[in-house]
Amino acid sequence: MTTPKIELRGVKKRFGPKVVLDGIDLVINPGESLVVIGGSGTGKSVTIKCVLGILRPDEGKIFVDGEEVTHINGRARDKVLRKFGMLFQGAALFDSLTVWENVAFGLIQGRGMGRRQARDIAVEKLAKVGLGSEVINLSPSELSGGMQKRVGLARAIAADPDIIFFDEPTTGLDPIMADIINDLIVDTVKDVGATTLSITHDMASARKIADRIAMLYKGKIIWHGPVSEIDNSGNPYVDQFIHGRAEGPIKMEVRG
Amino acid sequence: MNIFAPVGRAFFTLLAQIGRLTMFLVEVVSSCFRPPIYWYHIGQQMMRIGYFSLPVVGLTAFFTGGALALQIYLGGNRYGAEAIVPQIVVLGITRELGPVIAGLMVAGRVAAAIAAEIGTMRVTEQIDALTTLATNPIKYLVVPRLIAAVVTMPILVAIGDSIGVMGGYIVSTQSLGFSSGIYLKNTLDFMKNEDVISGLYKAAAFGFIIALMGCYNGFNSKGGAQGVGAATTNAVVTASILILAANYFLTSILFAK
Incomplete structure (x- = not known):
């Protein structure tokens, strides 16, 4: 079995009383393109920032190339960030x-x-x-x-780099420019052979760039699988999200 | 309604702020002594903080010196002591008004600019981008501004002192009937090195406060345009208050004999 490029084990993060990540487990294998989908404010950006060390998780462990990076600082952190x-x-x-x-x-x-x-x-x-x-x-x-x-x-x-993160790569672009950026992402990633983690709520983009999709809801990964299975996930949360329906199990917290 | 709850909350918020500021301060000061040091950025910031503040500091110092001369002349006149103008002007400018007025003007100009720039970088994720490019944002953004402010403020104040004394001299010789030679002789005879040097110490401390408050508030700004606006206001207000408070304590330490 190969060492995962990135692994998160039980990562938790809270801001004051608000729990943002409630035990994230995620594995990204070398050369794989994982897309994390989820609504606004479900902790997608916080997940990425925890891996990069911009935010420190309260609990749990993060590994990059099998090396634990959860609490490293200074030069050791810079060395990891160069990847x-x-x-x-x-x-x-x-x-x-x-x-x-x-x-x-x-x-x-x-x-x-x-x-x-x-x-x-x-x-x-x-x-x-x-x-x-x-x-x-x-x-x-x-x-x-x-x-x-x-x-x-x-x-x-x-x-x-070995690993590239994309934070909402198509947000704020018109559909044609969004597609061009998606193509560029796919091409450049193939070109450098990198492992990628993307977060988005744009399903067209997710379908185009993902090998695997994971869905984040209320601080947990509630479903993950290959992109081909996203339409038959059997998960009502995923179905509601990918079809963009207002009715369903996901209740938007309109009042933050 | 419990009246102690809001008081307690405000008190704990204040303690948390002081704690955050202290942690920021420790990180910044320890970064000043660890490579890499961005010399080019220090030079660039010295231009922006020091050189471009010269007109503001010069003009305010000139008018302050002039007004001081007028006031002392009018006040001294009440008991026939109007001849003391040159001595009081040079003492007041070098010890107090030079550093304090320069400090407040630079706080308005520079602390605001630093907070707005760093705050915008924070809310547009440019600071996070620095981290992902293996560049420490404290070393890259904060340390050069801090060093530049501490180095250039004494120079600014030295120039401001000279212009302030000149303001008093011009008003005194042109409209109060002082003779030029006597005014200059009285100024130079009365002034001691320690008067000027104490003002320059103060200037360095004020420079530190200005850069620190600008960077701290910018680094911790939240939200969008409104957050950056609030950070800018806070930077100027906190820097100004701390300058005046530090001025009192520095005066009591420097002249404790």
Whole structure:
């Protein structure tokens, strides 16, 4: 049996009295693309932030390549983080830097690469996501939402990471641009051979990029299985979610 | 209705704030001494915090010195002591008004700018993005601003002191009938090194407070535009109050003899 790329065992996280993660168990195998679906506020982003060490879980353990990373800090944390790339929901580009400096940031600051070499790699990665050399010296605020997502994707793959996280990659894009981004994600992931974890509530996107889907509800994984089985899950929560019905077992907490 | 409940809640909230600020402070100060140090960013922040604050600090110092000279002249006039203007102006500016007014002006300008910038980076996940790119946001964002503020505030205040004394000199010689030579001689004879140096110590402390409050409030801002707005306001208010409080305690320590 191979070591899972990422494993979460009984991860719990609460903010004050509000329990966000209530014992998450999740395994992602090497080269696999797992998509976590779930409504807004069910803890999808918190799960990702716990794995990255941006948030600390209250209980449970997290493993990356079989090594426990739940409580590591400083250099050990940096070493683990070098395996990761991440595309943020709003792209989270640094608005004080140009497009190419954004893409090259992890290479220059995180790995100490020279600026000229890093710039060449940035141009190459930008070309991979369909952006030409005319944008490299622009500032992120001069780009459209779809182009910002592309730059964010180029930044996520710049250092050829083993693992890439996608936080709502298609949110805020029109359906055509969303599909283009989905295609880019599938292509770039195949290209670098990375393991990916995505979170989304866009089912079209989930069906396109996932090998396996897991559904998060009230801080727990209530269903997981291959993408082909999502329509026959036999789980009323999953059925309600994938068909986007207001009626069903999931009660939206309209009042937070 | 229990009146003790809200009081107790406010008290515990305050304690939690102080605890969070202390933890932030410890992390920031320990990061100042561990590589990597971003020299380029320190230089950039010195320009933004120090150099670009020069007009504001210079103008306020000039008018403060001028108003001080007028007041002392009018007040001294009541018992025939109007000749003491140069001595009081230089003492008041170097010991108190120079550092405090520069501190408050820079708090308004710089603490607000830092909180708004870092707060926006927080709510748009740019700070999380730094972490995922294996860059410590405290070292990358906070340490350069803190070092730059501590280094440039004394320089700003030294320049502000000179301009403030010049403001008093111009008002005194142009409209109060002081002779230029006597005014300058009285100023220089009366002023001691410790008057100026104590003001510069204060300036460094105020620079620390300004950068710390700007960064802390920015780092902990929540929500969207409103959260960043609240962080900016809090940064300026807390920095200003802490500057005035620190000024009192520093004065009592520096001149305790």
